[in-house]
Amino acid sequence: MNNKKPGFTIAVASGKGGTGKTFISTNLFNTLQKYSYKVTLVDCDAEEPNARQFTGGKKVSTKLVTQLVPVIDESKCVYCGKCFEYCTYNAIFFVKEARMIRVLDDLCHGCGACTVACEPYGAIHEKEDELGTVNHYEITPGVTVVEARTKVGVHSSVKVVKEAIRSAYDADVVVLDSPPGTSCPFIQTVASADFVVLVTEPTPFGMSDLKQSVETLRHMGKPCGVIVNRAGLGTNEVYDYLSSEQLPLLMNIPFDRSIARIYSEGNLLTEQDDGWQMQFNLMYNLITERYGISCNKW
Amino acid sequence: MKVAISATGDTVESSVDSRFGRCSFFAIFDTDTHNVKFITNTAAESSQGAGPAAVQLLAGNQVQQVVSGEFGMKVKPLLEQLSIKMLNLQNGQHTILDVLKQFK
Structure with missing residues (x-):
């Protein structure tokens, strides 16, 4: 296991999907790499990771993420129903009258309570169940992409995301590409960040989800700033909101056909445009100046 | 035979709930005695696995047929x-x- 502390961690998130999280995180990653930082990008959008389509990199390792689920030996089971009572996730199906007991693997959270409940009879043992993988890719020495990838059909990506973030160390800066929304996988991602960059678009949908994200982050005590992507689209409501809530506007990216084209071709804006590379670097400096030192995560 | 019907309320005037696991009530009808009783679907509040939990509830009530x-x-x-x-x-x-x- 590693004992090294990860570097300054920035999560790029948004309530609404499709606002440009991956666009921002891959370009920030690329910029920091150009400015000679040792940087790791963690793709935490484990249900559909796609950051690597922009960054490339050579696979250096794959780690399986598993959880322990119970297996019931019916020859030893006395049908007492204790394991069923202990399970708070409805993962044990039990009908006493019919002497029927089943483990519903899909619903199991791997807490182990049923195994404890069955200790007097020993009818439950545990097996490893695959949740997904954590894949490491190297761009150049010290510059890596970590990809969290949930197995199709697994109900929660939280454990895979947690393992991916944990395996990102030995870097000056860690950029986390968060999953959309404000549910558990998002919480798991931003929980380990020093600062959260929220990407929004100036539309009613973008506004509504931005507010939800800001409220959630404030509740968690996480500092955040906002990037307005596709600026010029929709209304100016978002800017009024930012000033009334005293949230920093980190960047304004216009709704521009040439930017959209670069992204849709799988390329990086900061690779093709030095001006934008400077802007991303300026934003990074602004964030670290304001939040880099004061934040005593460790 | 006992038949369970997923229901939105606990009266015979209530409509059939199109959802099985997360309906509010089950009407349990005995085709022999023509007796109807309503039970609260305690599984509906589950954060996950409401369906299997509702099956357990009905099996415990000796239901042999479900309408939903x-x-x-x-x-x-x-x-x-x-x-x-x-x-x-x-x-x-x-x-x-x-x-x-239909059952009478």
């Missing part, structure tokens, strides 16, 4: 194994009474 709008993929094999018949009610508003009339 839809049955999920977790629920079907469990009901089959318990030899509880599923009856799919296609769209349209039906009250519990409408369904009961």
Whole structure:
């Protein structure tokens, strides 16, 4: 296991999907790499990771993420129903009258309570169940992409995301590409960040989800700033909101056909445009100046 | 034979709930005595696995047939194994009474 502390961690998130999280995180990653930082990008959008389509990199390792689920030996089971009572996730199906007991693997959270409940009879043992993988890719020495990838059909990506973030160390800066929304996988991602960059678009949908994200982050005590992507689209409501809530506007990216084209071709804006590379670097400096030192995560 | 019908309320005038696991009540009808009783679907509040929990509830009440709008993929094999018949009610508003009339 590693004992090294990860570097300054920035999560790029948004309530609404499709606002440009991956666009921002891959370009920030690329910029920091150009400015000679040792940087790791963690793709935490484990249900559909796609950051690597922009960054490339050579696979250096794959780690399986598993959880322990119970297996019931019916020859030893006395049908007492204790394991069923202990399970708070409805993962044990039990009908006493019919002497029927089943483990519903899909619903199991791997807490182990049923195994404890069955200790007097020993009818439950545990097996490893695959949740997904954590894949490491190297761009150049010290510059890596970590990809969290949930197995199709697994109900929660939280454990895979947690393992991916944990395996990102030995870097000056860690950029986390968060999953959309404000549910558990998002919480798991931003929980380990020093600062959260929220990407929004100036539309009613973008506004509504931005507010939800800001409220959630404030509740968690996480500092955040906002990037307005596709600026010029929709209304100016978002800017009024930012000033009334005293949230920093980190960047304004216009709704521009040439930017959209670069992204849709799988390329990086900061690779093709030095001006934008400077802007991303300026934003990074602004964030670290304001939040880099004061934040005593460790 | 006991038949369970997923219901939105606890009277025969209530409509059939199209959801099985997360309906509010089950009307349990005894085809021999023509008795109807309503039980609260305690599984509906579950954060996950409401369907299987509702199957357990009904099996504990000796139900042999279920009428509802839809049955999920977790629920079907469990009901089959318990030899509880599923009856799919296609769209349209039906009250519990409408369904009961079919059994009388």
